[in-house]
Amino acid sequence: MSKRTKILLAALIAVIIIGLAVGLGVGLTVGGGNDDGDGNSGDDSGPTGPAATSGPRPTGVWQPAVNASWQIILQAPIELSSDATSVTPDVEIYDIDLFTNDQEVFDTLRRLGKKIICYFSAGSYEPGRPDSGNFADSDKGKELDGWPGEHWLNLSSENVRNIMQKRIQLAHDKGCDAIDPDNVDGYNNDNGLDLTPDDSVAFMEYLSSVSLPLNLSMGLKNAGDIIDHVLNITHFSVNEQCVQYAECEQFSAYINDTKPVFHIEYPDDVTSLSTDKRNGYCEDQGDAAYSNNFSTVLKNMNLDGYVDYCSGMSATTPLNTTGLS
Numbered sequence: 001m002s003k004r005t006k007i008l009l010a011a012l013i014a015v016i017i018i019g020l021a022v023g024l025g026v027g028l029t030v031g032g033g034n035d036d037g038d039g040n041s042g043d044d045s046g047p048t049g050p051a052a053t054s055g056p057r058p059t060g061v062w063q064p065a066v067n068a069s070w071q072i073i074l075q076a077p078i079e080l081s082s083d084a085t086s087v088t089p090d091v092e093i094y095d096i097d098l099f100t101n102d103q104e105v106f107d108t109l110r111r112l113g114k115k116i117i118c119y120f121s122a123g124s125y126e127p128g129r130p131d132s133g134n135f136a137d138s139d140k141g142k143e144l145d146g147w148p149g150e151h152w153l154n155l156s157s158e159n160v161r162n163i164m165q166k167r168i169q170l171a172h173d174k175g176c177d178a179i180d181p182d183n184v185d186g187y188n189n190d191n192g193l194d195l196t197p198d199d200s201v202a203f204m205e206y207l208s209s210v211s212l213p214l215n216l217s218m219g220l221k222n223a224g225d226i227i228d229h230v231l232n233i234t235h236f237s238v239n240e241q242c243v244q245y246a247e248c249e250q251f252s253a254y255i256n257d258t259k260p261v262f263h264i265e266y267p268d269d270v271t272s273l274s275t276d277k278r279n280g281y282c283e284d285q286g287d288a289a290y291s292n293n294f295s296t297v298l299k300n301m302n303l304d305g306y307v308d309y310c311s312g313m314s315a316t317t318p319l320n321t322t323g324l325s
């Protein structure tokens with residue numbers, strides 16, 4: 001018996017008992033009283049289907065604001081002791097590696113009122129992750145250009161999806177507010193698996209069907225070609241180098257939908273930027289046209305602790321390199 005049927009039956013029995021108790025003057029019609037308890041109106045019989053493409057979003061999932069301030073660090077875990085009273089820089093959101101940061105870091109960021117976006121690679125195999133051994137050789141395509149040992153993944157593989165489901169569960173368990181699943185644009189690369197944009201859309205829908213019920217919002221990393229198809233299941237964009245490639249207009253779709261674009265550029269000389277050079281990345285003109293209201297960070301390519309902002313502020317988040325070779 002389905003849960004819904006049980007609830008309806010219980011409601012009917014309750015109505016009968018109450019009806020008998022107060023006497024036969026009360027009609028047994030349930031009228032508008034057959035509330036199935038889910039608070040929704042409308043026809044909700046039949047399969048509900050994946051949350052990604054049908055039905056309303058659960059209320060309460062975190063929607064970051066346009067122009068929210070952030071920092072991203074993937075090179076190493078950040079150094080943040082459990083009794084820290086602040087974190088540098090004092091921005092609203094931290095995008096950090098799901099695996100390498102200890103629970104203490106997540107707990108402390110939360111205590112300090114920060115929102116946490118958890119990064120993991122969803123569309124590539126990386127050696128050296130705790131669950132790397134779970135990928136099958138048949139899941140793997142060609143190596144990523146410039147990343148020896150890292151391979152594109154078959155986004156339709158059930159095994160790959162099961163691994164990503166566990167990663168998203170881990171993100172929930174560690175206290176993340178959102179996920180930043182990387183490498184979902186294999187179709188744009190020589191991937192060896194004939195990946196198509198449709199494969200990426202279906203994969204994003206799958207990730208959403210797992211993350212939304214866990215109250216995690218989700219970003220789209222790069223993958224400008226599929227924005228139209230996944231805008232309504234993603235809560236933000238994480239973009240690399242749209243100014244360098246003069247393609248910020250594509251990503252402005254998020255701003256127009258009142259969702260932030262977390263935008264990263266990698267200037268050569270980021271630690272000694274001139275005002276002119278910075279403005280080239282920050283002003284809404286030239287190659288940076290359509291980047292108005294983007295949440296821009298200027299970073300080293302290795303995504304270490306250093307960050308420079310359009311305001312001219314720069315900062316270095318201390319990293320915890322204990323135990324790293």
Ligand SMILES: *[C@@H]1O[C@H](CO)[C@@H](O)[C@H](O)[C@H]1NC(C)=O
Binds near residue numbers: 233
């Ligand atoms: C999102 O948009 C697609 C069309 O691009 C549509 O099929 C789908 O139902 C929409 N999903 C939600 C949750 O609104």
Ligand SMILES: *[C@@H]1O[C@H](CO)[C@@H](O)[C@H](O)[C@H]1NC(C)=O
Binds near residue numbers: 067068069311
């Ligand atoms: C965006 O945020 C920055 C601080 O991070 C602030 O200085 C700026 O005024 C904001 N821009 C808009 C248009 O709200």
Ligand SMILES: *[C@@H]1O[C@H](CO)[C@@H](O)[C@H](O)[C@H]1NC(C)=O
Binds near residue numbers: 321322323
């Ligand atoms: C640094 O990382 C090590 C190893 O994970 C951990 O034991 C230690 O508590 C961390 N220290 C700080 C200050 O985050």
Ligand SMILES: *[C@@H]1O[C@H](CO)[C@@H](O)[C@H](O)[C@H]1NC(C)=O
Binds near residue numbers: 138156157192
């Ligand atoms: C990817 O996985 C799907 C589902 O298992 C399978 O049908 C397809 O053949 C695989 N693609 C490649 C290139 O192995």
Ligand SMILES: *[C@@H]1O[C@H](CO)[C@@H](O)[C@H](O)[C@H]1NC(C)=O
Binds near residue numbers: 177215
């Ligand atoms: C969902 O997460 C947001 C913040 O990430 C939180 O404010 C809200 O209370 C959570 N809702 C539930 C039902 O846990």
Ligand SMILES: *[C@@H]1O[C@H](CO)[C@@H](O)[C@H](O)[C@H]1NC(C)=O
Binds near residue numbers: 250252290
């Ligand atoms: C977003 O809105 C701006 C201003 O109206 C417009 O120029 C831009 O083309 C829009 N972006 C997209 C992707 O439609």
Ligand SMILES: *[C@@H]1O[C@H](CO)[C@@H](O)[C@H](O)[C@H]1NC(C)=O
Binds near residue numbers: 066255256258292293
């Ligand atoms: C973007 O910034 C401008 C000011 O530069 C502001 O007037 C506008 O409301 C902002 N748009 C959004 C969607 O936040």
